[in-house]
Amino acid sequence: MSQPAAAPARTVTVRVPAKVNVQLSVGGLRADGFHPLANVFLAVGLYDSVSATPAQTPRLTVSGPDAALVPQDRSNLAARAARLLAQRHGIEAAVHLHLAKDIPVAGGMAGGSADAAGALLACDRLWGLDTPREELLALCAELGSDVPFSFAGGAALGQGRGEVLTPLQVGGVFHWVFAVADGGLSTPDVYRECDRLREAEGTGSADTDIPEPVASEALLAALRGGDPQALAATVHNDLQAAALSLRPALAETLTAGLEAGALAGLVSGSGPTCAFLLPDADSAARTAHALTTSGTCRAARPTAGPAPGATVV
Numbered sequence: 614m615s616q617p618a619a620a621p622a623r624t625v626t627v628r629v630p631a632k633v634n635v636q637l638s639v640g641g642l643r644a645d646g647f648h649p650l651a652n653v654f655l656a657v658g659l660y661d662s663v664s665a666t667p668a669q670t671p672r673l674t675v676s677g678p679d680a681a682l683v684p685q686d687r688s689n690l691a692a693r694a695a696r697l698l699a700q701r702h703g704i705e706a707a708v709h710l711h712l713a714k715d716i717p718v719a720g721g722m723a724g725g726s727a728d729a730a731g732a733l734l735a736c737d738r739l740w741g742l743d744t745p746r747e748e749l750l751a752l753c754a755e756l757g758s759d760v761p762f763s764f765a766g767g768a769a770l771g772q773g774r775g776e777v778l779t780p781l782q783v784g785g786v787f788h789w790v791f792a793v794a795d796g797g798l799s800t801p802d803v804y805r806e807c808d809r810l811r812e813a814e815g816t817g818s819a820d821t822d823i824p825e826p827v828a829s830e831a832l833l834a835a836l837r838g839g840d841p842q843a844l845a846a847t848v849h850n851d852l853q854a855a856a857l858s859l860r861p862a863l864a865e866t867l868t869a870g871l872e873a874g875a876l877a878g879l880v881s882g883s884g885p886t887c888a889f890l891l892p893d894a895d896s897a898a899r900t901a902h903a904l905t906t907s908g909t910c911r912a913a914r915p916t917a918g919p920a921p922g923a924t925v926v
């Protein structure tokens with residue numbers, strides 16, 4: 614007599630967005646090695662998917678065009694997220710995590726943070742833990758400064774080192790093109806270069822020399838109003854000069870995007886991805902095409918924001 618088929622192992626899949634920093638104002642270096650920020654995050658429609666399946670021992674696999682650039686050992690931020698959650702609940706992190714990556718790696722779009730946020734939510738649901746949202750956000754902050762925002766999505770002001778979030782209202786859809794570079798930039802290297810440039814310019818790098826960064830009222834009003842022209846006039850990234858100093862060729866990418874009709878172009882976070890704001894979806898598609906053929910980037914991706922945060926699919 615044949616045995617009934619074993620029930621298939623359950624898999625929980627979570628989709629998590631990339632981000633762009635529409636304002637990134639960086640204060641002086643703190644004693645703990647971080648910088649105080651006024652970090653206005655906007656989640657955008659490029660996503661990684663994190664799938665969690667029960668396993669005998671912890672396992673991690675990665676797919677997508679940049680998979681070879683992602684660490685597939687214990688150091689992966691998603692694997693660390695699963696271990697942290699399991700440890701807090703006194704259980705084994707016996708799970709197979711699969712990351713289907715579409716967010717550029719080391720691109721200033723918080724791909725690793727997205728995977729960490731996705732792994733936390735996927736494991737929480739797989740293990741039936743139902744950890745309260747506030748506790749999950751606190752675990753996110755332990756994993757990295759950007760991880761709480763990857764979890765929350767939408768738009769938010771990040772203060773402290775970026776992990777203290779205040780949700781922001783957004784009154785419309787903003788259209789973007791992201792010019793993806795060949796090769797990444799290391800976030801700590803870019804912050805260090807920012808400090809070095811400030812020292813060299815005589816503007817200081819110690820906490821006492823530089824005023825506490827604050828969110829721009831004009832920029833917050835532009836977000837609330839859903840007004841791309843007003844947002845274009847106010848976007849700002851204090852790390853841009855440092856990213857350009859480490860990767861001078863990005864200046865050509867920024868010029869190419871502006872010549873193709875973008876309202877504004879800026880480096881996304883620590884770079885090297887460049888973000889271009891467009892008035893509508895049609896002009897985003899045209900600008901993406903022009904950037905792709907300009908030879909100044911590896912790929913150009915049109916998309917829009919705000920996008921939802923970590924979501925079980």
Ligand SMILES: C[C@@](CO)(OP(=O)(O)O)[C@H](O)COP(=O)(O)OP(=O)(O)OC[C@H]1O[C@@H](n2ccc(N)nc2=O)[C@H](O)[C@@H]1O
Pocket residue numbers: 634637646647648649650652720721722723724726756757758759760773774775800801804881882883884
């Ligand atoms: C620059 C930003 C802008 O959103 O993102 P990316 O462009 O890397 O995606 C973030 O501040 C990156 O956040 P995240 O990548 O989570 O950084 P963490 O893991 O917390 O820190 C990595 C390192 O970055 C530097 N760091 C990070 C955050 C901060 N407020 N000040 C810092 O100086 C520190 O050197 C730290 O050791």
Ligand SMILES: Nc1ncnc2c1ncn2[C@@H]1O[C@H](COP(=O)(O)OP(=O)(O)O)[C@@H](O)[C@H]1O
Pocket residue numbers: 682683684688689690691712717718719720721722723724725726728729797798800883884
């Ligand atoms: N799940 C992950 N996905 C991508 N990178 C990861 C991951 N886990 C750890 N990393 C490491 O984090 C570094 C930063 O990657 P990422 O988060 O994509 O970029 P950024 O910090 O510029 O937004 C990578 O170079 C990689 O070594």
